[in-house]
Amino acid sequence: MENLTPVAAWRAAFKDGKQRLLAAFAERQRPTPSAARALLRHLAKHVDAQLRALWREAGLPAGSALVAVGGYGRGELFPHSDVDVLVLLPNEAEAHRPGPLKDALERFITTCWDIGLEIGSSVRTLDECLSEAQGDVTVMTALLEARLLAGPSERFEALQAAVTRTVDARSFLRAKTAEMRQRHGKFEDTPYSLEPNCKESPGGLRDLQVLIWVARGAGLGATWDELAAKGLITPFESQQLRRNEDTLCLIRCLLHLAAGRREDRLVFDLQTAVAQRLGLQSTSGVRASELMMRRYYWAAKAVTQLNQILLLNLEERIEGRANVVPRRIDDFFLDRAGLIEVASDDLYQRHPEAILQTFVLYASTWGLKGLSSRTLRALYNARQVMDARWRADPRNRAAFVQLLQLPQGQTHALRLMNQTSVLGRYLWVFRAIVGQMQHDLFHVYTVDQHILMVLRNVRRFFIPEHAHEYAFCSQLAAQWDKPHLLYIAALFHDIAKGRGGDHSTLGADEVRRFARAHKLPKEDAELVAWLVDQHLAFSRVAQKEDLSDPDVIAAFAKTVGTPRRLTALYLLTVADIRGTSPKVWNAWKGKLLEDLYRLTLRHLGGSPMSQDAEIEHRKAEARQLLALRSALPDTEAPLWATLNVSYFARHDAAELAWHARSLWRHLGTATPVVFARPSPVGEGLQVLVYAPDGPDLFARICGYFDGAGFNILDAKIHTTRDGFALDTFQVLGNDPDTHHRDLVPMVEQRLASALTQTTPLPEPRRARLSRRVKSFPTTPRVSLRPDERAQAWVLTVSASDRAGLLYAIARVLARHRIDLQLAKILTLGERVEDSFLVKGASLAQARVQLQLEAELLDAIALPT
Structure with a gap:
């Protein structure tokens, strides 16, 4: 063992070789799909050579073989993908007993990791491989793509032959199809999410790999050309599959390089970098990342369409349904086991009006659950027929309106039209x-x-x-x-x-x-x-x-x-x-x-809202609710006497009764009082705050909710005639599994305690920004204008959402001693559009208005 090359030298050689390959690819001004494919092959060969050298040095028994499996077994390796290998031992080997064999295996695997080869390894005999494959479809899939790296070819050929005999094509097809449906469900069955996984999402590379795996398992071929030769796809479809696979491979390769790690999601942070490597440039109306994503979506959509066609063909061939006699529906269509099938391959060329009739039939006929591979192929090949003349055909226009007017089926039919590109060709x-x-x-x-x-x-x-x-x-x-x-x-x-x-x-x-x-x-x-x-x-x-x-x-x-x-x-x-x-x-x-x-x-309806009448109606209803709660007569009177019309206009009867019942023993107290209850609208909490008014009260309330992990959905702010704040908040916790009723005691005690503090308001906390906000920040905007009656001011704020934003706004208002009358909090994803009704004597001065707007812009700007 003294002649072993030191690990440091192995590591340097492996790293330098990989870096040279990546650098040569990066030097290309605009990488092409063929260049990406070449890089993947060269990376695989580089790893092959390194593993073979380490295998020779490890000294494993002569009958053992080193086999590449999984994605690595295909002979292509993305820059940061897994390297999966199988150490295939003779059946008589005692792999799990201490001794020379175990030492050699540990030495080989440890050295791989030490030099930077993060392999995923399994050690099995032939019999163990077959046993595992029969019980685990993932193992079977990996073995179908096995490739010999080192060791006796006879042992590897024996493995291949045994796997071929073991795989049950029907069971394997059903397992992989179910696996694919489950995977698609995780991505909401659409390739069009804004951060798709270019490997796992519908229309991603995994969908193409499933087709090859199923075809291999059935002995029908291992390449698109072989599948075309077997009549499962046309030469044109084979060309389209290859072209779109190349597009996805190029994007995934650039994604790995941009991330510097294995990353298969086209996350916002990396979309622009990938687009720039593709040579795409932003214009005044379209971002480079948007152009790149459009290219990705079109490729994913084509893969989805072709996947449907080929998978249905494979099912027919493997399940033996190719010879099922279809039932005639009309002159144009047949029913093949619940799937709509065209009566002839050239139906849409001869009768273009039948294209939309396909979807009317699908939506209107109970028992039809989709389109056959023959129909999907006919639609795919009829795209040139769907031109301006076709769109203007009165028969097609009548069919489209008929589809919309059907009693059911529109959602499924229009989605299927979009998947098959018919919707976009009819509605240009x-x-x-x-x-x-x-x-x-x-x-x-x-x-x-x-x-x-x-x-x-x-x-x-x-x-x-x-x-x-x-x-x-x-x-x-x-x-x-x-x-x-x-x-x-x-x-x-x-x-x-x-x-x-x-x-x-x-x-x-x-x-x-x-x-x-x-x-x-x-x-x-x-x-x-x-x-x-x-x-x-x-x-x-x-x-x-x-x-x-x-x-x-x-x-x-x-x-x-x-x-x-x-x-x-x-x-x-x-x-x-x-x-x-x-x-x-x-x-x-x-x-x-x-x-x-x-x-x-x-x-x-002719009954315009009379505010006086509405308020009296609410008061009467609130009194009835108080009586039902066994409240004393006139419980509400002391509180209501301190409030003006706007209070009664902004609260319904149930809230008026809740406030009166909660506060009748606390009126005029110098100690802040907080009451909370599960929100009557069904989510979150409704929180009532009663406390001596002060310029920083709203800011302290916002600060507490921010620190406790609540989002403020709405705030109704009132000041009584005797100088007390009576504020009502709708809040929602960040955790969707929160049982808000359990939080009532905590909120009542801790918020009341927070409002007794007299220390200066702390700085807003600096929380991490979400990736979406970082990638697509909202331009902060502040607007201050008089309301319709010129009795108050309307302040609107638009900004990227983040923790502490509302508190930051409230601190600025407190600093300028601005009285808050009403707050409308609107959160749209990661953007906020908040509106405030405010009052303040100083707001009449233009200088103060400008200063307030400037300070608010500073407060809501994203941290640099």
């Missing part, structure tokens, strides 16, 4: 937003996926089985006579994203063109155009305006005009917000939207 304007990212820190889907998600949400309003999810929406939808108009509005509401200009106005123009082309009645056309043009208005008013103000309701009612428009806009708004991100919707937003709907409907 839709094609422009396929795979388009949204860098607003609000949406987590590409524009096309968001649109289809919104359409799905609208559709669910009309399905009784989903009434428990959207109770009020389902109630309204049950009275709506033309669901297809809402589907059209959903399809077009964001269709003009990314063009520049107001996408609502541009989208309204597009839907008007659609309505004319498809001969919608004038009244229907005007409604869908209005919905698209105004689709942001409902959420803006509900979440940013003071709904207790009759003028706000009157102005919104004037914008809406009719109860029919109000109902349509409400349904579209709820569907839109819930289709942006799982994190954006909460019960408090739902309550704001529903409150605005009911107030506006009453105004439109």
